[in-house]
Amino acid sequence: MRIGELARRAGVSPRSLRYYEQQGLIRARRCANGYREYDEADVRLVAEIRGLLAVGFTLEDTRPFVECLRSGHPSGGSCPESVAVYRRKLAEIDGDIRALLARRAEVAAQLADLCPGCLVTRRGES
Template identity: 65%
Template sequence: MRIGELAERAGTTTRTLRYYESRGLLPARRAGNGYRTYDEGDLRLIEQIRTLQDFGFDLEETRPFVDCLRAGHPAGDACPASLAVYRRKLGELDALIDQLKAVRAEVGAQLTRAELEASADLPGGPEPRCELNRDAS
């Protein structure tokens, strides 16, 4: 198949496919007329790359998965290098989750504080704490 068909079937653009080719992720085979040619295996490579990118993997992190597919494995994550990327990515995600939990706790504490202060300013609530008022009485 030609690059336009591959792009359409993969749900991407020809520009993206050329970029993958320039990064060595997609083979650069040419027909006698100079057109790029691709097969179903190349479609599988693009699907693997796009799935991993949808999960937050950067393009270089997809390389071991692509290499694994190119080596003839039925799945891109059947190789030790791919498993190592999964482990590293899980560690990164766990760290981000911990960071987000800490930020959430801080935002929750700020909300509680702000709500208490706002309720103190409502009619019938306690007098506002103003240092100038204390000195004036």
């Protein structure tokens, strides 16, 4: 399939596909006329990349998942390298949560000092 069809089927722009190709995440074959040609497996690779990007992974983070799929695994997350990326990302998110909770506590303390009668609640609490 040509780049326009892959873009349509994967829900991305042709520009994104060219960028993924430039980064070595997908590989196009070239026709005699120079057009890029992709196969069905590329739809799955792009879906994997997009899904990971949507939850906060970087493009570089997606590389082990793509390689896992390319090597014939049913899931991009089933290889040890992908699991390591998942673990690293979870640790990063946990660190972000701790930092945000510390910042929240500091802001709440400043508000309490300046406005002793003000009640600070967490979102969703009464």
